[in-house]
Amino acid sequence: MTAIANSLLAALPRKDYQRLLSGLVPVELGFGDVLYEPGKPIRDVYFPGQSLVSLLTVVEGHLALEVGLVGRDGMVGIPLALGIDASPVRALVQGGGAALRMNAARFRRELRRSPPLQRALNRYVYSLMAQISQTAGCNRFHVVQARLARWLLMTRDRVRSAEFRMTHQFLSHMLGVRRVGVTEAGALQRRKLIEYRRGHIRILDHRGLQNAACACYEGLKPS
Secondary structure, three states: OOOOOOHHHHOOOHHHHHHHHOOOEEEEEOOOOEEEOOOOEOOEEEEEOOOEEEEEEEEOOOEEEEEEEEOOOOOEOHHHHOOOOEOOOEEEEEEOEEEEEEEHHHHHHHHHHOHHHHHHHHHHHHHHHHHHHHHHHHHHHOOHHHHHHHHHHHHHHHHOOOEEEOOHHHHHHHHOOOOHHHHHHHHHHHOOOEEEEOOEEEEOOHHHHHHHOOOHHHHOOOO
16 A cells, blocks of 8 residues: 555544545645635645645735644644634645645545544644644744744654745745844854755754754644
8 A cells, every 4th residue: 555645644544544535636736825715615625745734814814924834744624624614714835745635525424424534633633723822822922033943843844854945925924024034044044054045945954943943843743
């Protein structure tokens, strides 16, 4: 059996996963794709493999702040697992790559008939709630550079790569600030912890970046 890239699906008993297969469509998510908007219906759920999706809360229609990250550890479209049809956040593809997609109607049917899938999603809902809560506290109390270091490590863990794409706009979404995000990335680069050029980041010193990150990182590692 081919290795399953998404760890939530990989944790299911084989017979439950096999039953899901016919409804899972391989897709390639593109950097910057918007999967959901706040208040809009959720028509599909996504199980990222090599991709990464940022969950953004939108204020006054245009200001956005990242509150969560979903990678190979979880599923995008969690409200459907809770019986809610609309998204409370904008789901924006931050790291392009492979994912598996299932339409909402099929997902609801499979969820009803699969207790192992229910349990896996319940555990993931808990971890996502913890991530969102920790991120909210981090955004309020920790300095920008430590938050950026924490976020870079979180991204590395979820895409399993030390290199990934990054734009000034994504930096501002993550940090909840405007252009200062670019300054902070430059500060980490001057310390030779990262290399940042042309919209791409490469982590050079993992241990140094962990030392620069706030303590929140330990509680935000994927399970």
